[in-house]
Amino acid sequence: MATPHQPRRNDTRRRIQDVALELFAQQGYEKTSLREIAEHLDVTKAALYYHFKTKEDILVSIADDLAAPVAELITWAGGQPRTLETKQEMLRRYSDILWGASRFFRFIQENQATVRDLSIGESLKNNLHGLNSLLRDEDSSMTAQVRCITALFAMHAGMFAMQNIEGDPEEKRAAVLEVALDLVAQAEAPSAVTG
Template sequence: MGTPHSRRGNTRQRIQDVALGLFSERGYEKTSLREIAEKLEVTKAALYYHFKTKEDIVISLSQDLCGPIDELIAWAGTQPRTLATKQEVIRRYSESLRASEPFFRFMQENQAAVRDLAIGDSFKERMHALFGLLREPEAELTDQVRCITALFSMHAGMFALQDVEGDPEEKRKAILEVATELVTAANPPNRRPVRPDSAQTASP
């Protein structure tokens, strides 16, 4: 996905960027398609050509911005379930969050609205998939809590540190360090790795 500057030449992407900014600023429910069109300085008819509803805009944002997360889940599913793989999952997820920060900020600030949109369920499915890649089914409950906390600490940290002074990249690295520590503590390095095809090749 391109940066906000590189996206400006594409009308569809400009609509997404402006709508996302208004959703975050005013709230999803309080923002109308008319206001989005006015901000863009286009007619409602021009806006309708690309998106018929606000939900269409949000769904398109989810598909575009969550693509890297879907790619990460697909990649991790082909890797051995080693500690190194899980640490790499956390690192790549951190990169995905950085690239999609405005969208995740919108989701955080409009949780009630998101629950009623189609993207709510798809986001939950992605979180369940990532959690499944980090945890071991036979692990103690405390270790499973560490894994799910690692994911949510990355979300919470992104918003909690907004008002804390410091370089954004340094803050992201600090959040990643904490999340990695949690995953590492939950997955001892001496645990025997399980290959993704082991369930199919195991003897009955």
């Protein structure tokens, strides 16, 4: 049974994550201190330590929270038939996850060297590998396999590229997804399997 304090603790944890992620994105992970995070939250460092001992702990908690839906997607897709419809549904669901966590993925893009050196880098790489292995068929042509891999990268790259293009956010998201869906459909076409 949840205590009356549990929702408040989760709210505080989420606020810390939000403020930290905003600061990491604005000024870089390396240049952000726990003291600055505490100041932006208007709490003492001791209060911050109650929830997180280090800024890496904060970043790992954010990555863990966002990795859970990807792990669920991989589990779901792994239990489905390897059809075009399954692959396209997987991309649709992944699009929801990506765009729902756009600030985090923007942070990753802008702090790639740091992410590589932290424990979250391996976790993110494993998730991407898991998605990729469910999208591509190893017995397909090399071109078909490249199309499937490119579909995932197009979704990631599209998120960042579309920031500088005017337009409705949902329309931009739909355009990126459409490109990824087309790539997977082309990979499944008969000529892609044999040629």
